[in-house]
Amino acid sequence: MDGLDLIKTFREVAFRRSFSRAAISLGMSKATVSRYVAELETRSGVRLLNRSTRSLSLTDAGQVLLERSTELVTMAENTLNDLQAHGSHPRGRLRMSAPHGLIAGWLSDVIAEFIKRYPEVYVSLMFTNENLDLIEEGIDIHLTGGRIDDMNLIVRRLVQFDMVVCASPGYWAQRGIPQVPDDLAKHEVLSYSAQPTTHLPFETNGQPHDVAVHSRMEANDAIALIELALRGVGVAYVPEPLAQSHLERGALVPVLREHMPHEHWLYAAYSQRRHNSAAMRAMLDFLEQSTGPNGEFPQVMPAAQPVAPPTCALSREQAVFRATASAGRTDTPPRQ
Numbered sequence: 001m002d003g004l005d006l007i008k009t010f011r012e013v014a015f016r017r018s019f020s021r022a023a024i025s026l027g028m029s030k031a032t033v034s035r036y037v038a039e040l041e042t043r044s045g046v047r048l049l050n051r052s053t054r055s056l057s058l059t060d061a062g063q064v065l066l067e068r069s070t071e072l073v074t075m076a077e078n079t080l081n082d083l084q085a086h087g088s089h090p091r092g093r094l095r096m097s098a099p100h101g102l103i104a105g106w107l108s109d110v111i112a113e114f115i116k117r118y119p120e121v122y123v124s125l126m127f128t129n130e131n132l133d134l135i136e137e138g139i140d141i142h143l144t145g146g147r148i149d150d151m152n153l154i155v156r157r158l159v160q161f162d163m164v165v166c167a168s169p170g171y172w173a174q175r176g177i178p179q180v181p182d183d184l185a186k187h188e189v190l191s192y193s194a195q196p197t198t199h200l201p202f203e204t205n206g207q208p209h210d211v212a213v214h215s216r217m218e219a220n221d222a223i224a225l226i227e228l229a230l231r232g233v234g235v236a237y238v239p240e241p242l243a244q245s246h247l248e249r250g251a252l253v254p255v256l257r258e259h260m261p262h263e264h265w266l267y268a269a270y271s272q273r274r275h276n277s278a279a280m281r282a283m284l285d286f287l288e289q290s291t292g293p294n295g296e297f298p299q300v301m302p303a304a305q306p307v308a309p310p311t312c313a314l315s316r317e318q319a320v321f322r323a324t325a326s327a328g329r330t331d332t333p334p335r336q
Helices: 002-017 019-026 030-044 058-087 108-115 169-175 181-186 221-228 240-248 278-289
Strands: 049-051 056-058 093-099 121-126 142-143 153-161 163-168 190-193 199-204 207-212 214-218 237-240 253-255 264-271
Touching: 002 019, 002 030, 002 058, 002 121, 002 214, 049 108, 049 142, 056 058, 058 199, 093 278, 108 121, 108 278, 121 278, 142 278, 153 278, 163 169, 163 240, 181 199, 181 207, 190 221, 214 221, 221 240, 240 253, 264 278
Parallel strands: 093 121, 093 142, 190 214, 190 237
Antiparallel strands: 049 056, 142 264, 153 264, 163 237, 163 253, 199 207
16 A cells, blocks of 8 residues: 555545445445555554544544545645546546535436446535535536636536525415515525524515515525425525425415516535546536536425325415426626
């Protein structure tokens, strides 16, 4: 084993805070990972990790190694990627990150088809709703629906999607249906804690219009907000594709459609400092080709069986809207 392999194994353990999770990510046995880290500690003459039965943390020396090895590992991986890029067939390791909401449906289909077509590519997929340092985390492609202001990132627009305000029929029957955005001030809004929902963006007569709202419940995952909305807890303001199956079957009822803004995009971001391997280029192409013929966002939630919704003073036409994305938009995206 060479020193670079030892350092890369140590970094994986440090990031994962677990020998077991690092072993799964690296495709190695836990015993081998432990042996590599022990060998690195022997060669360096210092302890790099504090180990206990319940936790694992970095020593001061381990923190120094983690910080100073980033550029070394990145340079080595970029060099290897450059060599691989000269070949016509994708191979090697590809690290990706994505929001939790994409775990079902569309992204799973893309990954499944990709690894079937390119058996020499190892895909490491991490789900997170947090902002990441792609270089520090070693991420090749980061999928996000949020604004990207990092000048060091290259961004590809994948697909435009709408947001939706929705709640269960039972909730609307009990609390009343808002006719204008300001009516939401009287409702219980389920808040997205990564971006605290004290104000929600709408459009009135083509002009931006923020509405102050009240919230007694928050979560850092849109899927959790949808699940709570299904149970009548409150009103969710979430990406429409994530709630699509529930909207179609009437378990969630959308409101204020004519007031929703239309500037939301799903992006694929990657660092200018990470060279484009054949695997990375193939995955970016896969992501772009996976959208619909008119650029619509594919269904990302598994299809659900129809259920009889609670009684609500809404017509069938009002209660069930098919979630679709607009085609041919020319909205200006956030700064690339």
